Amino acid sequence: MLFKRKVQLAVISDVHLGTFGCQAKELLQYLNSIDPEILVLNGDIIDIWQFSKRYWPAAHMMVVNHLINLIAGGTKIYYITGNHDEMLRKFTGFNISNFYITNKLVLTIDKKKAWIFHGDVFDVTMKHSKWLAKLGAIGYDTLILINSAFNWYRQKRGKEKYSFSKKVKDGVKSAVKFINDFESIAAEIGINNGYDYVVCGHIHQPVIKEIKTEKGSIKYLNSGDWIENLTALEYNYGAWEIYKYNEDELAKSIELDFSTSVSKKSDELFQELICEFKLKAS
Numbered sequence: 001m002l003f004k005r006k007v008q009l010a011v012i013s014d015v016h017l018g019t020f021g022c023q024a025k026e027l028l029q030y031l032n033s034i035d036p037e038i039l040v041l042n043g044d045i046i047d048i049w050q051f052s053k054r055y056w057p058a059a060h061m062m063v064v065n066h067l068i069n070l071i072a073g074g075t076k077i078y079y080i081t082g083n084h085d086e087m088l089r090k091f092t093g094f095n096i097s098n099f100y101i102t103n104k105l106v107l108t109i110d111k112k113k114a115w116i117f118h119g120d121v122f123d124v125t126m127k128h129s130k131w132l133a134k135l136g137a138i139g140y141d142t143l144i145l146i147n148s149a150f151n152w153y154r155q156k157r158g159k160e161k162y163s164f165s166k167k168v169k170d171g172v173k174s175a176v177k178f179i180n181d182f183e184s185i186a187a188e189i190g191i192n193n194g195y196d197y198v199v200c201g202h203i204h205q206p207v208i209k210e211i212k213t214e215k216g217s218i219k220y221l222n223s224g225d226w227i228e229n230l231t232a233l234e235y236n237y238g239a240w241e242i243y244k245y246n247e248d249e250l251a252k253s254i255e256l257d258f259s260t261s262v263s264k265k266s267d268e269l270f271q272e273l274i275c276e277f278k279l280k281a282s
Contacts, residue, residue, distance in 0.1 A: 002254065004035040009109065009235040010243075013042035013118065013201025014225035016084065017060045018051045021227045024059035025256065026245050030232065031066050033251040039075055040105065041067075042201040042223055043082020043118030050084075058258045071099045078105050082202065083120035096272060110238055112196035119182065119202030119222075183220055187211035190218045197221060197240075199233065206231040206242050 016022045071077055076098045081089045094101040104117035182203055190198035191213055199221045206224030210217055221240055224231030230245035245251060 002032065004033060007034045007036040007234050007236060009038045009040070009107070009233075010034060010036040011040040011042055011116065011199060011221075011223045011233040012045075012226065013082070013223045014044045014204055014227065015041075015063070016044055016047040016050075016225075016227055017063060018047045018056060019227075020055070022047075022060065023226050023230055023245075024057065024063050026230055026252075027226050028059060028062055028066060028256055029251045029254045030230075030243070030245055030248070031063070031070075032254050032256070033248070034234075036070075036075055038107070039067075039070060039077045040107075040116055040199075041077065041079045042116060042199065043080050043120070044084040044201065045079065045082075047084045048087050059256075062256070062258065071097055074098060076100075078102060078116075080105055080116060080118055082118035086120075106195070109197075109235060113194070114197040114199055115190050115193065115195040116199040119186065119200040183207075183211065183222075187218050187220050188213055188215075190220075191216045199223070201225070204229065206233075206244075208233075208240055208242055 012027070015024075015027060017024060067077060077100070079088070079099070079101045081092070081101065081103055088101060089103060091101045092103050104115070107114045107116065182200075186198045186200055192215065195218060197219045201223050203222065204225040204227065205222050206229050208219065208221050211220045219240070221233055223233045224242070232243040234241050234243050
């Protein structure tokens with residue numbers, strides 16, 4: 001029987017199911033290695049911007065099935081909408097069983113308040129030039145696809161992986177400034193509202209750090225992504241940690257059965273979810 005780590009709270013974001021860059025298999029191994037009380041899906045889980053019926057691998061469907069099985073098994077799951085799955089924002093307030101859809105979330109954890117949201121609200125490109133943001137998303141996905149082929153070749157030659165996009169982000173001053181501004185704005189608003197933690201995604205930069213201003217301090221956390229960094233946030237026993245798949249040998253050793261189907265209870269829940277979505281959308 002597979003040993004699963006007990007996790008009080010896990011936060012994942014920027015999975016981008018439905019794109020070539022999505023690391024669904026690795027995410028499945030991670031999800032199969034933990035037993036979370038609460039799981040927060042902090043935006044861009046399904047990439048509706050680039051969704052195509054022509055590309056929906058078995059591993060991507062298995063992620064959805066696994067989440068449904070978690071809900072059916074009693075795990076509380078919050079789905080916070082992001083920009084790539086913004087279509088789901090019309091379902092804000094939706095709740096069935098242990099599953100909730102919302103645009104932002106405030107959780108009280110051990111008497112401390114965590115303000116959790118995706119983060120695209122701070123993105124000027126998203127607000128004023130959505131078509132440019134969508135074009136950039138396609139370019140990013142293409143870059144990741146090329147990068148994957150490049151890294152396959154490097155690994156064959158015994159060399160370490162190399163990230164094109166990280167090199168671009170680290171080398172372009174405007175990208176670095178955007179990340180710094182993003183973190184500062186999130187922290188400032190969090191401090192003004194009396195929160196202890198501010199938890200984001202969106203910028204694919206996993207980090208935990210204390211940010212201080214003239215009005216106080218707050219712990220800023222970002223869960224990263226499942227395209228390049230393969231990271232998540234975990235909270236246990238009063239402490240936050242960044243989970244890194246690439247350093248988890250146990251998760252990487254988990255063998256996945258792609259013939260596994262959802263349970264009857266999970267299938268009934270999935271059908272109920274679909275019916276509720278159709279009613280809301282009509």
